[in-house]
Amino acid sequence: MSVDQNGAVGQSVLRREDDYLLRGQGRFVDDLPTPLNTLHLAFVLSPYAHARITSIDTSEAMALDGVVDVLTGADLAAMVKPIAAQIELPGYSFNTRDVLAVDEVRFAGEAVAVVVAESQYLAEDGIELVEVDYEPLAAVTDIHEATDPAAPQVNPTVPGNVYFEGRFATDNVAAGFDAAAHVIAEDFNSNRVTAVPIEPRGCLAVPEQPANLVFYSSTQIHHLLRTALAEFLDVAESTLRVVVPDVGGGFGIKAALYPEEFVCAALALRLRRPVKWIQDRYGALLTDVHARDNHYRVEAAIDDDGIVLALRAEIRTNGGAYSALPFGCTLETTGGARMIVGPYRITEYEYTATAVATHTAPVLAYRGVAQPVCFMAIEGIMDRIARRLGLDPAEVRLRNMVPTAELPWTNIVGVRYDTGSFVESLEMAMEMVNYDEFRASQAQGRLVDGKYRGIGICSFTEVSGTGAPGWRARGLTRLPGFDSGTVKVEPTGKVTAFVSHAHSGQGHFTTFAQVVADALGARLEDVTVVEGDTAAGPYGTNTFASRSAVTGGGALIRASEKARLKLARIAAFMLESTPEDIVVADGQMHVAGVPSRALSFQEVAETAYAMNTSDLPEGESFGVEETDFYDPPLVTMANATHIAQVAVDAADGTVDIEGYVVVHDCGRVINPMIVDGQVMGGVAQGIGEALMEEFVYDPDGGVRTATLMDYLLPSSVDVPNYQIAHIESPSIDTVGGFKGVGEGGLIGAVAALVNAVADALSDLDVNVNTKPLRPALLSRLIREAGG
Amino acid sequence: MTDEVEVTVTVNGRTRQSRVEPRRLLVDYLRHDLGLTGAHIGCEQGVCGACTVLLDGRTARSCLHFAVTVDGSDIRTVEDLADFDELHPIQEMFHQKHALQCGFCTPGFLLTAVELLERTADPDEAAIREALMNNVCRCTGYANIVDAVAEAAVELRRRSSA
Numbered sequence: 001m002s003v004d005q006n007g008a009v010g011q012s013v014l015r016r017e018d019d020y021l022l023r024g025q026g027r028f029v030d031d032l033p034t035p036l037n038t039l040h041l042a043f044v045l046s047p048y049a050h051a052r053i054t055s056i057d058t059s060e061a062m063a064l065d066g067v068v069d070v071l072t073g074a075d076l077a078a079m080v081k082p083i084a085a086q087i088e089l090p091g092y093s094f095n096t097r098d099v100l101a102v103d104e105v106r107f108a109g110e111a112v113a114v115v116v117a118e119s120q121y122l123a124e125d126g127i128e129l130v131e132v133d134y135e136p137l138a139a140v141t142d143i144h145e146a147t148d149p150a151a152p153q154v155n156p157t158v159p160g161n162v163y164f165e166g167r168f169a170t171d172n173v174a175a176g177f178d179a180a181a182h183v184i185a186e187d188f189n190s191n192r193v194t195a196v197p198i199e200p201r202g203c204l205a206v207p208e209q210p211a212n213l214v215f216y217s218s219t220q221i222h223h224l225l226r227t228a229l230a231e232f233l234d235v236a237e238s239t240l241r242v243v244v245p246d247v248g249g250g251f252g253i254k255a256a257l258y259p260e261e262f263v264c265a266a267l268a269l270r271l272r273r274p275v276k277w278i279q280d281r282y283g284a285l286l287t288d289v290h291a292r293d294n295h296y297r298v299e300a301a302i303d304d305d306g307i308v309l310a311l312r313a314e315i316r317t318n319g320g321a322y323s324a325l326p327f328g329c330t331l332e333t334t335g336g337a338r339m340i341v342g343p344y345r346i347t348e349y350e351y352t353a354t355a356v357a358t359h360t361a362p363v364l365a366y367r368g369v370a371q372p373v374c375f376m377a378i379e380g381i382m383d384r385i386a387r388r389l390g391l392d393p394a395e396v397r398l399r400n401m402v403p404t405a406e407l408p409w410t411n412i413v414g415v416r417y418d419t420g421s422f423v424e425s426l427e428m429a430m431e432m433v434n435y436d437e438f439r440a441s442q443a444q445g446r447l448v449d450g451k452y453r454g455i456g457i458c459s460f461t462e463v464s465g466t467g468a469p470g471w472r473a474r475g476l477t478r479l480p481g482f483d484s485g486t487v488k489v490e491p492t493g494k495v496t497a498f499v500s501h502a503h504s505g506q507g508h509f510t511t512f513a514q515v516v517a518d519a520l521g522a523r524l525e526d527v528t529v530v531e532g533d534t535a536a537g538p539y540g541t542n543t544f545a546s547r548s549a550v551t552g553g554g555a556l557i558r559a560s561e562k563a564r565l566k567l568a569r570i571a572a573f574m575l576e577s578t579p580e581d582i583v584v585a586d587g588q589m590h591v592a593g594v595p596s597r598a599l600s601f602q603e604v605a606e607t608a609y610a611m612n613t614s615d616l617p618e619g620e621s622f623g624v625e626e627t628d629f630y631d632p633p634l635v636t637m638a639n640a641t642h643i644a645q646v647a648v649d650a651a652d653g654t655v656d657i658e659g660y661v662v663v664h665d666c667g668r669v670i671n672p673m674i675v676d677g678q679v680m681g682g683v684a685q686g687i688g689e690a691l692m693e694e695f696v697y698d699p700d701g702g703v704r705t706a707t708l709m710d711y712l713l714p715s716s717v718d719v720p721n722y723q724i725a726h727i728e729s730p731s732i733d734t735v736g737g738f739k740g741v742g743e744g745g746l747i748g749a750v751a752a753l754v755n756a757v758a759d760a761l762s763d764l765d766v767n768v769n770t771k772p773l774r775p776a777l778l779s780r781l782i783r784e785a786g787g
Numbered sequence: 788m789t790d791e792v793e794v795t796v797t798v799n800g801r802t803r804q805s806r807v808e809p810r811r812l813l814v815d816y817l818r819h820d821l822g823l824t825g826a827h828i829g830c831e832q833g834v835c836g837a838c839t840v841l842l843d844g845r846t847a848r849s850c851l852h853f854a855v856t857v858d859g860s861d862i863r864t865v866e867d868l869a870d871f872d873e874l875h876p877i878q879e880m881f882h883q884k885h886a887l888q889c890g891f892c893t894p895g896f897l898l899t900a901v902e903l904l905e906r907t908a909d910p911d912e913a914a915i916r917e918a919l920m921n922n923v924c925r926c927t928g929y930a931n932i933v934d935a936v937a938e939a940a941v942e943l944r945r946r947s948s949a
Contacts, residue, residue: 014882014883014885015882015885017890018881018882018887018890019874019882021887021890021893022865022868022869022874022878022881022882022887022890022893022897023825023865023866023868023869023874023878024823024824024825024826024864024865024866024894025825025866026824026825026890026891028824028827028891030818030824030827030828031818031824031827121808121810121811195925196925197889197891197925198827198829198835198837198889198891198892198923198924198925199827199829199889199891200828200829246889246890246891247889248827248829248889248890248891248892249888249889249891249925249926251925278828280831281829281830281831281832281835504889505888505889505890505926506888507888673885674885676885677885677888677926677927677928677931680927680928680930680931681888681925681926681927681928682928683928684925684927684928684929685925707830707832707834708830708832708834708835708923709832709834713923713925715919715920715921715922715923715929716915716916716917716919716920716922716929716932716933717916717917717920719928719929719930721930722928722930745928
């Protein structure tokens with residue numbers, strides 16, 4: 001049997017999602033119709049980073065007409081077990097979190113009570129009437145101060161405020177440093193940021209038969225959420241159904257499991273009424289997981305040619321007050337330590353990676369996870385090698401990169417790079433940005449017309465599509481890696497494809513239909529994709545960490561192939577041929593070489609469903625509904641190069657991005673338009689992270705950035721036009737050849753911009769090793785350097 | 788509960804008389820009383836623009852108005868843009884140019900673009916970027932939105948000269 005590829009994969013098919021979203025008919029969780037008896041929740045948030053709760057008086061709130069109940073930590077503790085991330089790493093300090101704080105709060109924004117009322121307005125009235133007495137305690141927010149023996153303890157089961165310390169060393173690191181002609185060392189500091197999807201989080205729990213509870217949530221991980229609800233609420237998983245409606249952006253922060261979800265579900269079960277919670281922006285900024293509060297100390301031993309002989313990294317990440325579910329506070333720690341080697345031939349490597357507890361919001365996944373920071377570090381080191389030796393930064397990278405001819409190549413921490421284009425992506429990006437011309441123009445000096453002009457490169461590997469072995473290598477033994485697909489050919493010959501993912505803007509209804517159309521031999525318009533519902537299709541690991549193309553695409557290809565084989569067996573029987581001779585294309589099946597002997601999917605399906613007078617072949621089961629699972633390899637490695645050209649105003653320190661080029665390689669591209677969209681959106685977030693965004697705590701843990709007027713996001717005037725090109729190096733290790741693309745835009749932008757600004761100011765005696773690079777910082781650096 | 792007040796507004800061409808609490812936000816009135824859920828709540832701080840509607844022809848943040856304070860006004864929401872099956876040219880260009888991903892902020896961008904193109908038939912890129920700068924999109928990186936508005940301007944000019 002063969003399939004004539006329709007060629008849907010690779011086309012910029014316009015999105016099916018757009019029409020209803022453009023009409024204002026999206027169904028985000030707060031848009032869902034709610035039963036009239038729905039109750040609404042509002043949470044009382046601690047203003048203190050660290051305090052003992054001495055008393056909570058709920059009587060006044062309870063007396064308010066329309067308030068149904070007010071519950072505190074002790075009440076919820078009787079209904080929900082303490083939640084905990086399961087991390088199996090040697091030396092990891094296990095810790096738990098009560099869904100509402102009991103006795104002690106550990107970060108500003110931690111919820112201490114919940115008001116249940118007949119409307120959202122009344123619930124918010126209620127929280128104003130809850131009287132909480134706190135005894136403020138000393139707090140620590142800084143990752144270095146937190147490990148001082150005199151620092152206040154954040155968590156009773158985390159001694160010394162160290163969640164985890166990981167060490168790794170190859171045998172000859174010291175020898176590499178002994179042999180070095182030069183040692184380049186630098187400290188890199190990264191700002192705490194958070195994803196800020198424009199839709200805040202929310203959930204709606206509706207008690208309903210036959211499932212006891214239908215739970216709608218703006219989550220990226222519906223299956224993992226369902227398992228966790230069952231575990232911590234101690235209810236049968238089979239009585240829960242989690243449904244993901246439209247989600248207004250996730251970027252990783254909605255791939256966490258949050259206390260509010262457990263509270264909402266528990267109260268719906270207890271009160272036997274629908275319960276809804278919609279977060280406001282204040283709560284989102286304070287309680288969504290944060291990211292990137294990291295410090296990297298990197299030392300590179302190099303020879304006179306700029307070749308890295310050995311690399312040392314000391315990494316310290318802020319895990320916040322609790323280890324958040326499901327990935328835990330070590331996510332950035334182990335991630336940065338394992339990913340920093342990037343596209344380079346690092347043969348001797350040593351790291352110490354520490355996750356620290358502080359009185360700040362828990363830290364988990366935000367687009368890119370550790371990579372924006374670890375590549376800021378290693379790419380910053382490459383530029384420093386170039387400046388030290390008087391080489392061009394691009395040349396230093398080219399000398400250290402693993403050339404394509406040497407792929408597949410396994411890096412020093414055991415991750416296989418099956419295919420890629422490290423050198424080619426850099427060379428193409430340099431050509432697109434007229435790199436040599438720009439460098440020549442700098443020869444006359446970087447300060448022209450009051451602006452310092454610079455150019456910055458980030459060449460990087462992008463971890464995507466991680467399988468179970470990849471999670472296990474990072475201690476996440478409870479996290480699967482596979483996803484699932486079910487392909488059902490209906491009696492009418494139309495195709496319904498179920499996949500264990502949940503979209504938050506990625507265009508899955510379009511791209512997965514492209515994948516199924518090609519793998520099954522169906523017409524694209526005949527394929528409908530269903531996802532985001534634990535009752536529709538089998539289990540999976542869901543949508544985060546640039547997984548969906550790799551894991552969902554792979555599972556759907558495998559399920560499609562099984563369905564196609566079954567159709568071919570039935571068609572062969574009907575056509576008195578053999579399955580091997582059946583050709584499938586465009587929703588038709590015919591005998592090879594005899595196109596006139598053809599059957600439509602509908603004619604074959606009618607036989608499968610016993611809706612005509614044809615018999616099934618002996619032993620064939622009814623229906624056409626096939627499921628398969630796909631667990632990708634350890635890690636599926638994409639790669640890219642970003643080059644940014646900037647102008648830094650000498651007078652006020654503002655940064656204009658005058659050119660921006662991306663050459664991206666995510667293997668086989670399913671939909672170029674959507675891939676470009678992912679890249680552009682990621683770059684914009686990277687611009688925010690590099691130049692403006694920062695979540696700021698006072699030294700005592702109070703929050704300074706509680707509104708979007710304080711936490712600045714890039715707008716249409718802050719971002720440039722982007723030039724994007726693709727190299728396709730299809731993965732040879734994954735089904736379908738796809739690699740992930742969700743995070744690369746952000747990862748590359750951060751280091752490219754930081755390096756560009758550093759290059760612009762490199763005639764001055766300043767060290768650009770921190771972000772965000774706001775005008776105040778840059779104008780001070782310029783002023784102090786006498787520029 | 789506070790006493791309710793009568794409000795009369797024209798929403799998408801239809802006169803609506805309602806009794807609302809004085810503190811009820813316009814965005815909650817539109818979304819939860821009238822079922823027009825296209826305007827979204829992204830911040831309730833007047834920053835993100837996801838709740839943008841046209842209030843007497845000008846863009847307004849429906850999270851910063853009370854329903855009672857717009858008594859007598861004419862309001863247009865995203866639900867009014869398409870002509871049954873046919874999308875408004877701005878909507879159509881958002882589709883063609885992939886100017887939306889999650890779609891949560893999109894209604895606000897569409898109405899901001901409507902206001903711009905009703906005032907300026909042929910805006911240049913800088914004018915489009917400036918007009919859009921008070922709406923936040925976290926998914927697209929803006930470039931495709933800018934393109935879509937520029938292309939919609941071309942289409943609207945073509946139609947008005949036809």
